[in-house]
Amino acid sequence: MLRGLSAFPPTPTDTNGTVDTQTLARLIERLSAAGVDSIGLLGSTGGYAYLSRQERRRAVEIAAETLQRRTPLIVGIGALRTDEAQALARDAAEAGADGLLLAPVSYTPLTEDEVFAHFSAVAEATDLPLVIYNNPGTTKFTFSPDLIIRLAALPRIAGVKMPLPVDVSFEAEIAVLRARLPSGFPIGYSGDWGAAEALLSGADAWYSVVAGLLPAPALALTRAAQAGDTAEAxxxxxxxxxxxxxxxxxxxxxxxxxxxxxxxxxxxxxxxxVLPIPAEAMPRVVEALSALNA
Structure with missing residues (x-):
């Protein structure tokens, strides 16, 4: 579940934030049929921060009902308060999630001890594996290697989703983490434009934005990198x-x-x-999709 390509689809809603369940079901079915290794529901791409607890649960229910366990379902449960994240974790587990993804969402900047206590409490809310979501671009909190190692020792902390490294190579960052993490602890990366190098450098997973709508080309890239085919990747x-x-x-x-x-x-x-991209940029979107034969 925490290796290979994890596809993160958008969550289609109306202007009131009500999930379009029929459309979401079609997106989920499309990803499963394409053969992605897991589906990341309600991640940043899924707009979890803009949805109510009720709508988040409805999204999980429709995704789980669509999948029927054919493809592992990882659900984002980030929230400002620890008790809210615990409630979201329980909702996701009851609705059929296979794993959880937690980002330390905050308004007041958090300390490492606060984040550790937050994760520890949320991990205890269910029996599901929990992935550390290190996403400083949105949360403004960066997990140090020491904190990742400390969290990995908790019973249900099962993997980490890393941002693209800064001022260090993928190989060096992965080596530092692997030297201290439990054997086999999965290390994945987001930041789509760095995915090829991350996988070729030994990362276990690509947590992918683009795969949420374009699973076929993302899978082709993933499989080439997993096979060590540098030229094709x-x-x-x-x-x-x-x-x-x-x-x-x-x-x-x-x-x-x-x-x-x-x-x-x-x-x-x-x-x-959040506003749409400018209309004058749409021809570039068309060209980008044409380059991928999408």
Whole structure:
């Protein structure tokens, strides 16, 4: 479940934040049929922070009902308060999730001891494996290697989702973590434009934004990198470059809504106050999809 390609789809909603369950079910079925290794529901791409507890549970219920255990379902449970995250964890477990993903969402900056206590409490709320979501771009909290090692010693902490490394290579960062983590502890990465290098450098998983809507090309890249085919992985990554450029310029969250509309998968605006990408950028989205034969 915590290895290979984990696809993170958007969560289509109306302007009031009500989940479009029929459309979500179609997206989930499409990912499962494509053969992704897991589905990451209600991650950052899934807009979990913009949904009520009730709508988050409905999303998990429809995804689990659609999948019928055919593809592992990892559910994001980030929330400001520890008790809220615990409640979301229990909701996800009761609704059929196979694993959980927790980011330390905060308004007041958190200390490492506070994050450790938060994760420890949430991990105890269910029997499901819990993945550490290290996402400083949105949470403004960066997990130190020491904190990751400390958390990995907890019974249900099962893996870590890392951001792209800063001022260090993938090989060096992975080596530092593997030297201290329990044997076999899965290390995955987000940040789609770094996925090829992460996997070629020994990462266990790619937690992918783009795979949420374009699973076939993302799977091809993943399998090439897993096989150690550096030339093919780089060739496939090159075909993604126009899309990576859009992701970096506008943010992948916004671009995914544009991709969904262009592929006629769903037509919805991002949750306000987030705005769609400018209309004049849409031809570049079309060109990026053409480069991927999507």
């Amino acid at each position: 780089h060739r496939l990554n090159d075909s993604f470059q126009p899309l990576w450029t859009l992701f970096r310029q506008f943010g992948s969250f916004r671009v995914m809504y544009a991709i969904a509309a262009e592929l006629n998968l769903f037509h919805a605006a991002p949750p306000r106050p």
